[in-house]
Amino acid sequence: MTSALFYSMAGLALFAIGFFGVVVASHVMRKILALNVMGVGIFMFLIALAKRNPLVVDPLPHALVLTGIVIAVAGTALALNLMVRIHHIDQSSQEQSK
Amino acid sequence: MNDLSSSLLLPAIVFLPLLAAIIAYLIGQNRLQGPINICFSLAQFLLIGLTTLLFLHEKTDQSERYIIGGWGAPLGIDLIVDGFSILMLALTGLLTLLITLYSASYFSGKYSASDKSLRFWPLWWLLISGLSALFMSADAFNIYVCLEIIGLSAAALVALQGNRAALQAALRYLLVGLLGSLFYLFAIAILYRSHGTLDLMQIAETTNHSFPDKVAMILITIGLLLKIALFPLHFWLPPAHANAPTPVSAILSALVVKASLYILIKFWFDVLGETTTLGASQVLGALGGAGIIYGSWCAFRATQLKLLIAYSTVAQLGYIFLLFPLSEYSMGVSSFTGSASQAAVYFIVAHACAKAAMFLAAGNLILAQGDGEIAQLKGIAVREPLNVLVFAIAGISLIGLPPSAGFIAKWLLLTTAIESGQWWWVIVVITGGLLGAMYLFKVLSLAFSTDPAVIESRAVKSTAPVSSVSSVPVSNVMTTVALILALITLALGFNAEFILNISNTVSEVNDI
Amino acid sequence: MFNKLDIEYDGPPVDKSALSLIASVLVAGLLLAVTITIVLSDKGHNTGLATVITQNIELSGVTNPVTAVLLNFRAYDTLLEIAVLLVVVLAILPTRDHHTPFFKRIEVNKQNLVLSALQCWIAPAVVIFAGYLLWAGAHQPGGAFQAGALLAGASVLLFQSDTYQINYTSPIARVLLVLSLGVFITIGTALIWFEGSLLTYPLAFSGLLILLIETCATVSITLALASLYSSFIANENLSITDNKHRTIE
């Protein structure tokens, strides 16, 4: 049992928590947060996987995670933007109906 | 060493759309926007056409690899082209050219706000580059990046319409896409852990019945089924495809869902073929069958024209999933060979052309009518005969009546089902065909209804438009493009041997 | 499960329908159990690609293995990843140019003391540190993405008040946003002529070319991330005009 194994299990747990959140949470922002938590879980799994041999650090998963982080932030930004635009439309239609 | 693997062609297919995206973004609002984009699409079409011809000419019995960066498989990323991917690429090239022609007049300012085109063109080209890169990718993580390009740009394109329904559909589409990619990414992590490489071929070589591979396959299947919208996971597709701008709907139904399907087929048959089981493929087939029935039924009940077509996509995707049980049974071992895979490949091509034609024609009809309600289409055949003709031809192909591409695809599917002794799929296919005929004839009979009173009332209405519905005369280009696509669908039906030859190449290639 | 998309601010964190809740608990629990079993049971491939990478690191032109993977061995991925970032920027940024200059400084009388102190002292330090990160990325942890993110953070700080403004839709901003993708494509394609294969760096210049690409990437990433942030702060007008356009349904 190495610490990398613990961390990869923690990554799996974060993935499961995030998936649970995506399915169960009702607010869009919670769903977006849950997707991000899932992402952190996978990244953790990858990084722990890079260290599974205590003597060697495999840099390839690190590069994959770097790519993944940037993609995650891009997806989050787009989702938040769509959410804000929907909210804006709702708000202006509410104002009109008043 | 042959021409294809050493030449510029393969990377150029990815880089040209990227370049087009940059240029489209930089020139911004300009009268030259349309012509430049048409030039780019023509160049892209020629590039892909040349690649296809070279590939067919070489008649290689192996897939071609292009090594990026001179590193080679485990370290670097390779591009790979085999028969199936060349077919998907050719489809991409053809649809890119035609839909770009269509969009150039759709976004010219007459039919939509002019600054939509500013957003549309760069995103469009990024989507095309993502699709082209995906069909050539030989690296599991590279496929993830391509899937994200496709998913994000497709969601952004759906959101282009700007109204609440479109934004909501885009948001749901985006979230589902992100969730699916995360599942895929997790599977990639597991695969890398057990195989120590990301190259698909090398994973395929070392794969065995091990437990992690099975779990990875399950995760990949779940993630990609979410993106393909197979029956119980289809909920996001109809609103997204129905609310997008017409050219976007066409490419989404024709190619974007097929991109995920392509990856699933690749993993299911080539990469992790040994982990699949008979039971799992029967489950996929059952879901496909349920999708056929459910999608057709929802299409029959739809009141909006584009929603009807979107539900029909759900149904048609179900047919392709019959590939999984049929091919499994016919070969004993899962492999992408034999008549079932030919049927599936033919189905993908036929559906892509027919559905693109149908969406474009429907977009034209909606423009001419000013309204997306099916009930409003009464007697439209008199005013828009060509577009209704396109709709009818595409519909014939979707139902599977001769002479059309859809007929041959369904014929192949039925014969395979009978040969393999799985007669229950025959019932599903025939029921689906009947339901398809019901919902398409519902539209067509309305369109062809020659009740004079109706036409008169329409004429009166169109001379004095009262309500907010505004109808615009449809430009010839847009009608012609839809017509060309419909004619291609017919030609594929008359000239079946051509595609069957290519799909023979496909099966040969995948045999190795 | 995505049929309900709340945007209302208040509301319970959990969807009320109990059926989906129980089902998803089961699914998530099952997933967790299964995957943990794999991790515990399977030894897997022991070192991955670590040995191959260390063998080839001298040919890559940099000594930091992560940078070598990102910008040399798997540079194609990074190129497409920059395209992903561009997709989102294109989707979010307003399309209309406001015809204000790219960079503008406005004198404001009433200044937030803490903010201005931060702007005066922290921001330049962050810029210098980002430059260091970028340069150091070749041989120790750091690189384009980290530097870009730091710079974007600094610019978020800098443009919090209205003293400085950047117009992300001006022609200069457009050029800078696509700069990294353009340079990446140009270098990659040009190398086909010189070296015979896409993105194959010649050994003598690889370090230099990687630094060039990284610098451009830093500029584009900074601008992209900062523009994403700014779109949430100040696109009120944009979304209003978007609604007014006639939509075809």
Add this chain to the structure above:
Amino acid sequence: MNLVVIFDALLIFSMLTLGWMSIFSLSLFRCIVFFVCLGLLAAIAWGQLGAFDVAIAEAAIGAGITGALLLAAWNRIRPHRTKAIEPNLTNAKTSQKDTKEHV
């Protein structure tokens, strides 16, 4: 050695808790704050695992920029903004700044 194990266990435990709370906290603002904390802890954990490049990127992008984006979006959708906009819709910029101060 023992200390390191305890540290790891604490880190993992608090990350899991934060992961849960960043989705299911009652107030959205707390969710975001917890998520940023999760990102920072993840950066520490990855530093612990020898991935310093990724740790820097996660702290800067995963926690920093994502957190800023989430907070900005949260600021746009929270209810009291409607009152702030209504009086001067034409001059949205200033009302923007006013509400900014309350954060």
